[in-house]
Amino acid sequence: EAEWDPDQGKYKLYIRYGKEIAGDDIGTYFSFDTEEGEQVEVQMGVSFVSIENARLNLDREQSGKNFEQIHADARAKWNDDLSRITVEGGTDAQKTVFYTALYHLLIHPNILQDVNGEYPAMESDKIMTTKGDRYTVFSLWDTYRNVHQLLTLVYPERQMEMVRTMLDMYREHGWLPKWELYGRETLTMEGDPSIPVIVDTWMKGLRDFDVDLAYEAMYKSATLPGAENLMRPDNDDYMSKGYVPLREQYDNSVSHALEYYIADFALSRFAEALGKKKDAEMFYKRSLGYKHYYSKEFGTFRPILPDGTFYSPFNPRQGENFEPNPGFHEGSAWNYTFYVPHDVYGLAKLMGGKKSFIDKLQMVFDEGLYDPANEPDIAYPHLFSYFKGEEWRTQKETQRLLDKYFTTKPDGIPGNDDTGTMSSWAIFNMIGFYPDCPGLPEYTLTTPVFDKVTIRLNPKWYKEKELVIETNRTQPGTLYINKVLLNGKKFNKYHITHDELVHGQRIFFDLK
Template sequence: MIMKNFALFSLFVLCALWADAQEPASYVNPFIGTTNYGATYPGAVMPHGMVSVVPFNVTPHKGNEYSNTDSWCSNPYVYNNEWMTGFTHVNLSGVGCPDLGSIIVMPTTGELNVDVNEYGTTISDEKARPGYYSTKLNRYNILAEVTATMRSGISRFTFPEGKANILIDLGHGLTNESGAHIKRVSDNEIEGYKLMGTFCYSPQSVMPVYFVVRIKRDNMQSGYWKFQDKLPGARHNWSSTSDTYKLYKRYNKELSGEKIGTYFSFDATEGEQVEVQVGVSYVSIENARENLDAEQTNLSFEQIKKQAYVTWNDELKVIEVEGGTYDDKVKFYSALYHLLLHPNILQDVNGQYPAMESDAILSLDNQDRYTVFSLWDTYRTVHPLISLLYPEKQLDMVRTMVDMYKESGWLPKWEIYGREAHVMEGDPALIVIADTYRRGLTDFEVETAYEAMLKHANTVDNHFLRHDNDFYLENHYIPFLKDYDNSVSQALELYVADYNLALMASEMGDKTTYKKAMQRSLGYRNYFDKEFKLLRPVTEEGKFMEGFDPVQGENFEPVHGFHEGTSWQYSFAVPHDVKGLMRLMGGKNKFVQQLNKCFKDSLFDMSNEPDMGYPYLFNYSSGDEWRTQKQVHDCINRYYKNSPDGLPGNDDTGTLSAWLIYSMMGIYPVCPGDMNYTLSSPVFDKVTIHLNKEIYKKEKIIIEADRKSVNDIYIKGIEINGSPYNRYFISHKDLIELGHIKYKLGAAPKQ
C-alpha cells in the first residue's frame, strides 16, 4: 500500500518489502500520474473494471484555500487538492477530456447540509493499493475506505459519535451532460440513472448509467434534494440548507432533475462502521441490482478488498523483474497497473450490453465486451503490448471492434460506452486489427473485419473518419485549407492506417488493394520541404503553405497543419518508412543530425504520441544505435518518476505507461503492423514474460542484462539463445520462439 504522506514513505517501504517481498502488486503506486496532467486516479478498481471508486476533489469551493482552481480538468482527483466532496463510481483514467466522474457518495456528520459548496472537507492520511483506497475526512473525523468488484463498489465509513449523514449526489461530476432520476426502493436502498457523455464536446456521445445504492444500516431518516433558486420576494414553505437547495423530507416517491440527490441521516455510535454498496450497469436498473447482488452477496468489505488485491497481483505476475532499484520496480508495475484499466468491460453479469450507436440491448456468452477505445493513442503501444502479454484480452477487444462495425456500420475511432466521440485524427481501428492479426491472433471474424477496413478506406463522404477522402484517394495527401488546420497530422495517421491496410490486404491475397494502399502510405513525401528538412502543409495546388513556422504549436496554440503539436513533433512520424524518410533528408548522417536537434533543442515532447517513438529511430542508422540507448534511458529517468508527477502528461488510457513498460524491458514496436521490435538496453537485470501457452505455444521470454554498474546502459553485445546477434531488431515470431535475449552492457557507447 502506498501512503500519500511521503515523510513516512521510507519506513513504509521497508515494511512493505518485508510483508510483500515478491508480490508485484505491492510495488504499485496508484498516486503516480495524479498531477502534471497525468489524469490518473488513486481509487479502487479491478483490472478492466466497469466501476472505480475514486475520491472526488476537483470541485471548486467558495472561499476555501484548498479548493481546486476554475481551470479545466479531465480527472476526478488531483494529488495536491485536499478539498474533497465524495467518492465517484464511474471514471476514466488518463484521458484528455472530462466525462463521467459521477454517482458521488459523501459521508458527513452534524446538521444536514446538501450544498456541495459547503459540505466538503480536507483529507489526510491517504493510502492506496490496487483495489483499495482510504483517507481521513478531517472536518468530520471519518475514516473512509473503498474497494471494488468488477461492476460494483463498496465504501466503509467509520463515524464518530453523533449525528451522521450519507449523501448521494447526482448533480455534480466531470460529465458535460446533466440530468438524473432517483427512486426510493426501501428505507436503505435507492435506484436510478444519471445521464453521461458529450465526451470532448461530441454532442452525440450521450448515454445513461444506471445504479442501485444500498446502505447496510437500519433506522435512518431519508429524503431528496434539488437545486432551486429562490425567487426574490417569493414565499416558500420548504426547508432549505442554503439559498439554492430544496429539501424533500416527506416526499418519498421519485425525483428527476439536473442537480438532485438523496440523503440518509442517523445517530452514529462511536466507531460505528457503515457500508455503502453501489451497483452499476449501462443497460438497466435491474441489471445494476443483479450486478451488485452477484458480486457482493455474502462477502464482507475485507473479503472484497482481499479479492481485488489478489486479482491484481495475479494479473501483474505476467512479468517478473529482477534487479533495478525499488523506484524502478514501482514505476514499472504502476505502469502495468495503468495499462490494465482501459479498455474496460461493458457487459453485465448476465452478458447484456448496449449496442454500438443504437438503443438495442444485445447479449453475449464466454466473451468480454470492451469499451473506452482511445485508439489514436493506444494503437501505438497499448494494443501491441496487450497482444504480447494478454493475447486472450486483445482477441476479445478486436472481436468487440468487429461487433461494433456489425452493429453501427463503422469500426470505432474513439468509442465510449457504445457511442462514437470522433476524437483525434486518422483511422486507427485498421491499425489495431492488422497488427493483432499479424501477431498470430486470428481467432476473430477476419473477413468481416477486412470488409470494414475496406469500407473505411474507400468511403469518400465520412467526414468523421477520413475527411477529404476523395482528394486523398486521388492525390495521396490532404491539402491545407484556411478553415482547417490539421491537414498534415490527419494525413500522417492515414498513411500508417493505409500501410496496415496494405499488410492486411497481402494477408488476404488482395493484390490490388495492397498496391493502392501501399502507394497511398508513401504520400508523406508530398509534405517534405527540403529547405527545413521537415514536413510542411501543402495547398490544393501542390504548393507549400506560406508563413510556415516549424515550432508553432509547442504551447497548444492554433497550428496550421498539425494537431496538438509542432512540425518537429510530426516530421519523423512515418514509422512505416523510416529508411525512405532518411533518404529524403539526404542520408543517414543528415537524418541523425536532424533527429538529434529535436532532442538537443528541446523540440521533443514525451507526452505527445506522434513523437514518442523518436528515441528509437537512431537504431535505423548503423553505428548510431547508442544514441537510442542514451535517449531511451534519459526519457525513462527524466519523465517517469515514483511520485504524483511521475507521468509526462495524460496517460491516454495507458499509452504512456505502455511506452515505459516496453522501454524498461529493452524492446519497442516502432511501427504497429510491422512485426519487428527494435532493441535497447533494459533497466532490469532480468525480465521474465510469462506467455499464454494456449496461444503462443511457448512458456516465457527472458531478457537479461550483464552489467557491472547501474550506469552501464550501452550495448556492447547481444546474444539470442546463446548465439551472437548483430542486429538491433528482432521479429515478433523470433522473440516468441527463441525467447532469450541477453545484453552485454557497458558505460561507454559502442562506436
C-alpha cells in the same frame, strides 16, 4: 438527492424524492447516526443497461461478501495480473514506476457487459447480449501505438476479445471505432486507428476473429468518399491528390494525412497476406504520400494549400505549447516530421541521407523539441536504431527519458496517461524493446533497466511458457548494448520480429 441548478448556481436538494432522476451533475447523499469508531459499509451495483441489472450485478458478484473479502479477492486478481511480468534488479523506485505503469495499462479498455451479458449496443438504444467480454473506452489515437501491442504479448486473451468487440461495433454501427466511449462514438482525434490495431494483432498470430469482416470494414473506411466517411472525412482530397490540403487555418490536415498513411500501410500488409495483390499495391502506394509534405526549405513537413503550394508564413516550431497550429494537431511540425514509421529509409532519403536524418533527429532531443507527453513523436528515440552504428542513441535517449519523466513523484508521468499509452511506453522501454511501427510485427531493442525480466506467456496463444530477458549489468548507469544473444546465439540486429521474440525463450543483453 441533489441536482445542480444552473440558474441558482448551486445544488438543488430533494429531501424526499422517490422517482428516477437523470442528468450530468446529480448525486445522492446519506447521513448515518453513528457512534464514534463505528464503520458504515456500502455495497454498490453498477449497470449501463438498467437498475434491475445493477441489482443483479450486485447480488451475483457481492452477495454474502464483506469489504475485507472483496478487498482480498481484488488484491489476488491484481497480483495475478501484475505477476505476468516479474522484474529483478533495478531500484525500488524503478520497480514502483514499472508496476504502477502495468496497473495503469490494465484499467482501460474495460468490460461493459453485465453479469447476464447485456450491454448497450454501439450508437443505438438497443440492448444486446454478448457471449464473451464486451469492452469499452477505445482511446485508439493513443493506444494503437503501443497499448494493444503490449496486451497482445502479455494479455492476448483480452486483446482477442477487444478485437472481437471492435468487429461487433462494426456489425452494429457500420464502422470500426475511432474513439469509442460506453457505446458512443466521440470521433476524438484523427486517423483510422482500428486498422493498425487489428492488423497488428493478426500479424502476431491472434486470428480467432472474422477476418473477412475485418477486411471489409477496413476497406470501407479507406475507400468511401469523404461525405459518407466517418473515419476519413477528407478522403476525397486524400484519394485524388495523395495528401490532404489545408482548407481552413486550423484543420489539422497534415496530422490527418499522416495517420491515413500509417493505416494504409498496415492495410497494404494485411491485403498482401490475404492474397489481395492489387489492393496491397494501391494502399502501399498511398502510404508513401507523406513525401508531398516535405519542405526542403525548412527540412520538416509543412501544410499544403489547395493549389498545391506550401502554406506561408510557416514556423516549424509553432504548436510547441499546444497553441493552435495550421495543419498540425496538438504539436509542432517537429513533433510530426519523423512520424513515418513504415518508411524510415524513404524519409531519410528525402532529408538528404543518413547523416542529415540522424543530426536532425538528435537536434529534436537536444533542443527540447521532443514532447514526451503526446503521441506523435513518442517513437522518435527508436528511429536511430534503423541506422547501423547509431543504435547507441536509442539506448541513451530511452534511459534518459525514463529517468527524467517517469518517477515516483506526484508528477511522475509526462502529462495525461492517455488510457495507458504513456505507461506502455515506459513498460516496453524498461524491459528492453519497443513496437515503433504499428501494424508491423517487429520491435526495436534498447537497454533494459532491470537485471532480469520474466514474461509469463499464455499457452493458448504462445508455444513457450515464458520469455526471460537478462543483462550482465554490474553497476547502475550502464547504458549501452555491446551485443545481444538470443537463446545463446549471437543476434546481430537491433530489430526483432514478434516470432523471434516469443520463441526466443532467453534474450541476453551484454552491456558495456
